[in-house]
Amino acid sequence: MKARDWDPLKLDVEALAKASASVAGEWPLTELERLTASAVTGTAVGDVSWQAQGEHRPVKGGPPQVWLHLRASTGVMLECQRCLRPVPVDVHAERSFLFVQGENLAAELDADSEDDVLALTRALDLRELVEDELLLELPLVPRHDECPEPLGTANEGEPELEEKSNPFAVLASLKRGSLPN
Numbered sequence: 001m002k003a004r005d006w007d008p009l010k011l012d013v014e015a016l017a018k019a020s021a022s023v024a025g026e027w028p029l030t031e032l033e034r035l036t037a038s039a040v041t042g043t044a045v046g047d048v049s050w051q052a053q054g055e056h057r058p059v060k061g062g063p064p065q066v067w068l069h070l071r072a073s074t075g076v077m078l079e080c081q082r083c084l085r086p087v088p089v090d091v092h093a094e095r096s097f098l099f100v101q102g103e104n105l106a107a108e109l110d111a112d113s114e115d116d117v118l119a120l121t122r123a124l125d126l127r128e129l130v131e132d133e134l135l136l137e138l139p140l141v142p143r144h145d146e147c148p149e150p151l152g153t154a155n156e157g158e159p160e161l162e163e164k165s166n167p168f169a170v171l172a173s174l175k176r177g178s179l180p181n
Contacts, residue, residue, distance in 0.1 A: 004019065004021065006021065006023040008023055008025065008050075008052070008125075008126040008127060009125055009126065009127060010123035010124075010125070011023070011052070011123065011124045011125075011126045012122065012123065012124075013054065013066060013068050013099050013120060013121075013124050014066050014099070014120060015054075016052070016054030016068070017054035017055055017056045017066040017067060017068065017099075018054070018056050019054065020054060020055060020056065021053075021054055022051060022052060022053040022054065023051070023052050023126075024049075024050065024051040024052070025049075025050060026047040026048060026049050026050070027047065027048045027050070027127060027130075028046075028047055028048075029044045029045065029046050029047060029048055029074055029076070030044050030045075031048075031127065032048060032127065032130070032131040032134070034131055034135060035048075035074075035076065035131050035134055035135055038076065038078065038135065038138060039076045039077050039078060040077045040078060040079055040086045043076070043077035043086060044076070046074060046075055047074065048072060048073070048074040048130065048134070049072065049073050049074065050070070050071065050072040050073075050126070050130045051070070051071045051072075052068055052069070052070050052071075052126060053068070053069040054066075054067070054068055054069075055067040055068075055069065065098055065099075066098070066099040066100075066120060067096055067097065067098055067099070068096070068097045068099065069095075069096045069097075070093070070094070070095050070096070070097065070126075070129065070130065070133060071092075071093070071094045072092070072093045072094075072130045072133060072134055073090070073091065073092040073093070074090075074091055074134060075088060075089065075090050075091065076088075076089055076091060076138075077089070078138070078139070078142035079142065080142060080143045080144050080147060081141050081142060081143050082143045082144065082147050083144065083147040083148070083149060085144075085147070085148065085149070087142050087143060087144050089138070089139060089142055091134050091137050091138060092137065093130070093133035093134050093136070093137045095116060095133055096115070096116065097115075097116045097117070097118050097129075098113075098115045098116065098117045098118070099117075099118055099119070099120040100117060100118075100119065100120060101119070101120055102119055103119045105119075106118055106119040
């Protein structure tokens with residue numbers, strides 16, 4: 001029996017689960033436009049590695065559940081929020097999804113369950129799902145553990161201001177009858 005070729009851009013999740021099959025591959029990072037837009041301009045090089053495993057899980061008194069277990073990883077260059085220089089970030093996502101019939105049931109179960117629940121479709125774009133999961137794993141505040149260059153001071157590049165006299169000292173000298181220089 002010949003192994004079935006699974007198209008990750010039009011994945012039949014139910015058939016993948018029934019076959020307990022898996023599909024894996026790599027996409028250039030540039031094909032995930034939203035993830036590329038999160039990276040420092042001009043640094044979107046490399047690949048996104050991913051794997052999806054289907055599972056048909058038996059349920060007492062009901063039809064089996066359709067599950068998809070997803071893993072994905074890549075590396076992106078983000079802007080350090082301390083020094084504003086590029087910082088390499090490894091991004092890994094690992095999540096399992098329960099697929100059910102219909103959007104309404106998916107929304108209802110997703111609200112009541114700790115599991116991620118999605119509506120079963122005839123053709124799932126796995127690349128979009130992988131991109132969504134990787135975006136969710138990006139750090140909110142990317143930064144180096146230790147910035148490569150010391151941070152500039154607030155007055156860097158500004159001429160030194162001449163020292164101002166203390167206004168209370170001026171008042172005190174007026175009271176005494178003499179003005180300071």
